[in-house]
Amino acid sequence: MNGRFGEYGGQFVAETLVGPLEELEAEYQKALVDPEFTAELDRLFRMFVGRPTPITELHRLGTTEHGVKLWLKREDLTHTGAHKINNSIGQALLAHRLGKKRIIAETGAGQHGVAVAAACAYLGLDATVYMGRVDAERQAPNLQRMKLLGARVELVDLGTATLKDAINAAIREWIAHPDTTHYLLGSVVGPHPFPTIVRGFQSVIGREARAQFLEENDRLPDAVVACVGGGSNAAGMFSAFLDDPVRLVGVQAAGEGRGGEGGHAAPLLYGDPGVLQGTRTYLLQDDDGQIQLTHSIAPGLDYAGVGPEHSHYKDTGKVEYISASDDEALDAFAALSSQEGIVPALESAHAVAGALKVAREYESGATILVNLSGRGDKDLTSAMAALQQREETTR
Amino acid sequence: MKRLEQTFADNRIKGETTLVAYITSGYPSLGETVGLIAAAEQAGADVIELGVPFSDPLGDGPVIQATGQAALDTGTTTAATLDVVAEARAAGVEAPIVLMGYCNPFLRYGLTQLYDDARSAGADGFVVPDLPTREGAEWLANAEASELGQVFFAAPGSSTERIAESAAASRGFLYVLAANGVTGVRSELADGIDSYLERVRSVSGDTPLAVGFGISRPEHVAALHGRADGVIVGSALLQRIGAARDAAGRRRATTELISSLKAATR
Numbered sequence: 176m177n178g179r180f181g182e183y184g185g186q187f188v189a190e191t192l193v194g195p196l197e198e199l200e201a202e203y204q205k206a207l208v209d210p211e212f213t214a215e216l217d218r219l220f221r222m223f224v225g226r227p228t229p230i231t232e233l234h235r236l237g238t239t240e241h242g243v244k245l246w247l248k249r250e251d252l253t254h255t256g257a258h259k260i261n262n263s264i265g266q267a268l269l270a271h272r273l274g275k276k277r278i279i280a281e282t283g284a285g286q287h288g289v290a291v292a293a294a295c296a297y298l299g300l301d302a303t304v305y306m307g308r309v310d311a312e313r314q315a316p317n318l319q320r321m322k323l324l325g326a327r328v329e330l331v332d333l334g335t336a337t338l339k340d341a342i343n344a345a346i347r348e349w350i351a352h353p354d355t356t357h358y359l360l361g362s363v364v365g366p367h368p369f370p371t372i373v374r375g376f377q378s379v380i381g382r383e384a385r386a387q388f389l390e391e392n393d394r395l396p397d398a399v400v401a402c403v404g405g406g407s408n409a410a411g412m413f414s415a416f417l418d419d420p421v422r423l424v425g426v427q428a429a430g431e432g433r434g435g436e437g438g439h440a441a442p443l444l445y446g447d448p449g450v451l452q453g454t455r456t457y458l459l460q461d462d463d464g465q466i467q468l469t470h471s472i473a474p475g476l477d478y479a480g481v482g483p484e485h486s487h488y489k490d491t492g493k494v495e496y497i498s499a500s501d502d503e504a505l506d507a508f509a510a511l512s513s514q515e516g517i518v519p520a521l522e523s524a525h526a527v528a529g530a531l532k533v534a535r536e537y538e539s540g541a542t543i544l545v546n547l548s549g550r551g552d553k554d555l556t557s558a559m560a561a562l563q564q565r566e567e568t569t570r
Numbered sequence: 571m572k573r574l575e576q577t578f579a580d581n582r583i584k585g586e587t588t589l590v591a592y593i594t595s596g597y598p599s600l601g602e603t604v605g606l607i608a609a610a611e612q613a614g615a616d617v618i619e620l621g622v623p624f625s626d627p628l629g630d631g632p633v634i635q636a637t638g639q640a641a642l643d644t645g646t647t648t649a650a651t652l653d654v655v656a657e658a659r660a661a662g663v664e665a666p667i668v669l670m671g672y673c674n675p676f677l678r679y680g681l682t683q684l685y686d687d688a689r690s691a692g693a694d695g696f697v698v699p700d701l702p703t704r705e706g707a708e709w710l711a712n713a714e715a716s717e718l719g720q721v722f723f724a725a726p727g728s729s730t731e732r733i734a735e736s737a738a739a740s741r742g743f744l745y746v747l748a749a750n751g752v753t754g755v756r757s758e759l760a761d762g763i764d765s766y767l768e769r770v771r772s773v774s775g776d777t778p779l780a781v782g783f784g785i786s787r788p789e790h791v792a793a794l795h796g797r798a799d800g801v802i803v804g805s806a807l808l809q810r811i812g813a814a815r816d817a818a819g820r821r822r823a824t825t826e827l828i829s830s831l832k833a834a835t836r
Contacts, residue, residue: 187673187700189629190723191750193732333635339626346628351751353727450673450700451626463647464678465625 178367181490183483186366188453192346195353200368202273207375212268219264220379223297226261228252230387230544235514237531242539245530246396247517247547248384250408255290257520257549258380258408259361263290265376267298270357277352278302280359281345283310283338283404284475284522285317286549287361292324302326305344307336310474313557335468338404338478342452362405363482366453370410370482377411380546385415388544398422398533401546402526403443403496404476406485408548413494423494425485426529428471432500440469440477443489443496456483472501472561473521475549499528505565507531508551508558520549521558571717574666574694574742577616578778578799587795587835590780591615591828592670592804593811594637595622595654596646602817604658609821610807611665614832618663619697619802622651622671629672629699631754633805637812648675648684652691659692666694668719668742673700681708685716695719695742703732703739713741721745724770726760737774743800746770748783755805756784759793767797788834795835803831 178184186196206212220226228249237245250258263280270278278300282288288304295302304321308330311318321328334340342365349358363370363377388396399416401409403425413423431438435445442457449458451466459467459479471477488494499507504521507528512518519527523546530545537543551558581588591610595603607618623638623646630638648671655667669688676684676698688696695718701709703722713720719742724733726749737744746767749760760766763781770779781794782802791801810823 185705186702187705188702189699189725189747190702190728190732190736191725191747193702193704194725194727194729334625343626343628347631347752350629353750449677452628453700458674460674460678462678463649464675465642466674 180484180487183455183486184367184370185455186453187450187455188366189350191350191353192366196366196368198273199269202269203368203372206269206272216265216268220261223254224260224264225252225254226379227383230384230391233515236510236527237534237543241534241537243534243537244542245534246388246542246544248380248412248544250380250546250548251517251519251523251550255286255293256552257286257290258377258411259287259290260294261379261411262361262373262376262407263287263294263359266357266359266372267294267300270300270359271298273357275355275357276300277356278359279305279345279348279356280361281305281338281341282361283341283477284473284520285310285314285321285553286475286520288321288326288328289317289324291359292321292326296325303329305329305331305341307331307338307341309336310338314474314553315556317553338474339466346452362407363410363484364405364452364454364480370454370484373407374410374414374484377407378414380408380411381413381415384412384544392542395419395421396544397537397541398424398543400424400426400526400530400533400543402426402476402522402529402548403481403485404428404440404478404522406482408546410482410484412546417493424529424533425494425496426525427496427498428473428476428525429498429500430470432502438470439498440471440479441498442479442481443485444498448486451480454483456480456486457489472504473525475520475522476525497529497532499525502565503528505558505561509562517547518551519547520551521554523548571694571719571741574617574668574719577666578743581616582799587791587798588616588778588780588800589614589828589832589835590617590619590800590802591807592619592621592802594634594641594808595620595651596641596644597637597808598640599644600646600650600654602820603654604661605817605821606811606824607658607663608661609824610828611663613825613828615828616665617800618665618667619670619804620651620655620667622648622669622675624672624675627672629752631752631805633755633808634753637808648679652687655691655693667692668695668697668721669693670697673698681712685712685718689716689718693718695721697721697745699723703735706739710739723747726750726766730769730773733770734773737777740777743778743780744774745802746779746781746798748781748785751783753783753805755786755809759784759790764797788830791831791834
């Protein structure tokens with residue numbers, strides 16, 4: 176592993192972390208070829224996570240307007256309700272191999288925090304989760320779930336008190352205790368080897384979905400769509416289709432929908448390359464290289480950076496990156512719920528909104544596979560409030 | 571670079587520990603920074619480490635984070651910090667000045683332009699805490715071309731091979747992290763620091779060693795005499811500066827702490 180995705184990635188970290196990162200990379204490489212590890216991971220995927228998750232054919236969304244058939248990969252049906260558990264279980268097993276009993280993690284939407292808390296409770300590890308205070312307020316149910324699952328939750332007041340600041344707090348804690356602690360990073364971001372490891376554990380999504388789609392349709396989808404904050408669910412999904420003649424589309428958060436003028440979290444559309452939190456990637460930054468404020472209604476997408484692999488795919492054109500605004504995500508959230516009986520996470524609602532945009536470009540009969548990365552229980556309060564507010568202002 | 575090498579060499583001959591004082595550029599305001607640099611130099615600081623603020627300083631604890639944020643809030647940038655260096659030189663500051671900052675603002679400025687402008691302003695080198703040697707090739711090439719220093723790090727958990735690599739790559743001095751964790755005031759030097767420093771010294775060749783992280787009291791400085799070429803004080807100084815009431819008080823606080831630490835370098 177060289178830790179690069181084209182000119183992106185790398186290991187821009189304090190010297191204190193170079194040793195632990197080397198150790199992690201070495202253990203991961205050993206684990207990958209250890210039949211005992213892969214068997215244990217498969218077993219946990221099956222009997223703890225609830226894999227394989229199904230794919231679901233939609234009957235109204237997409238079909239009604241465009242005659243395009245949408246299929247969802249149902250990561251919302253995993254234990255704890257999002258794809259995050261795939262990586263959490265995998266890395267918790269790695270930490271166990273490394274002899275590290277103490278796990279720290281960041282969380283934005285709380286889905287990664289809940290997944291880490293559950294994985295650690297199940298495997299007997301000690302978990303501390305860092306969460307921005309702003310996120311904790313808008314994702315209160317997940318805060319309670321983490322505590323119930325036995326994790327310590329540290330609220331972070333620094334900076335914008337969202338995902339980026341939670342990552343900063345977790346990295347600082349790791350620098351303080353590199354020998355005894357494993358940092359269970361939840362997305363394909365951060366220094367090498369995290370982007371590779373997290374993609375590795377999430378690649379089960381793409382492997383399953385590709386086989387399932389072929390089984391149901393006797394052909395591959397015309398397009399595969401996933402939302403991209405840090406980008407782990409997309410990286411896992413896309414990984415199975417990189418050599419196929421399939422259009423890959425990542426959907427970033429356009430937030431307030433003012434394009435490049437701010438109020439969004441779409442570095443792949445409006446950012447420039449730079450270095451943040453250990454990796455070189457597209458960032459939202461000002462002329463002085465300071466990281467800018469971001470906004471998305473979906474906390475899991477509310478991040479100024481993105482996984483370095485996605486930056487590489489943007490430059491090479493392997494993946495096309497579009498965006499969906501808060502409003503478009505809310506529309507998709509409501510529509511998928513009422514028309515198809517599935518309540519998506521606000522993050523995943525961006526993927527659905529993006530898929531509906533993509534659908535307009537196809538002839539009737541085309542098929543689109545969408546990664547429904549998580550379920551929306553955590554978002555009920557904030558989404559209902561936003562929908563109600565929108566109704567009042569348009570009245 | 572020459573000025574930096576000379577400072578460590580002179581102090582080595584005198585048997586004194588080189589005292590490095592960290593000051594955040596633009597804290598509490600850009601207008602006061604030159605005065606604080608001058609006060610530190612006059613009180614005995616041999617080298618000034620001037621912090622270029624960044625929104626996400628991962629290697630810094632609460633004290634330096636807060637000063638950096640305050641500096642950003644008043645409009646401090648990399649370019650403004652280079653102006654501070656030039657003003658300090660115009661005001662007669664002769665101590666070497668190394669710029670401490672994180673990768674992103676420097677990359678945004680453009681490395682070649684940055685090293686050129688830093689040299690023109692009168693700076694002596696760069697300390698970049700999120701730049702390990704394996705990512706440092708382009709930075710080192712610029713440092714060499716501009717004859718500026720480039721400081722890499724050793725950490726308590728670093729393998730001997732990596733310490734050797736960091737020391738060999740460093741131009742000016744090797745920054746020896748006294749402890750795991752981020753910058754901040756600590757009451758005691760870390761356990762086992764003597765054997766760690768011996769391990770560093772066994773592979774660092776002629777590269778001077780400056781120890782930082784948790785150095786706040788004269789007894790810390792005295793304890794390191796003869797074991798390291800230099801000591802770096804940051805959070806303790808900024809804490810004193812932050813606690814003072816006005817500009818004169820901030821200069822006085824600088825003078826007091828640096829003088830007391832300086833006395834322990836001999």
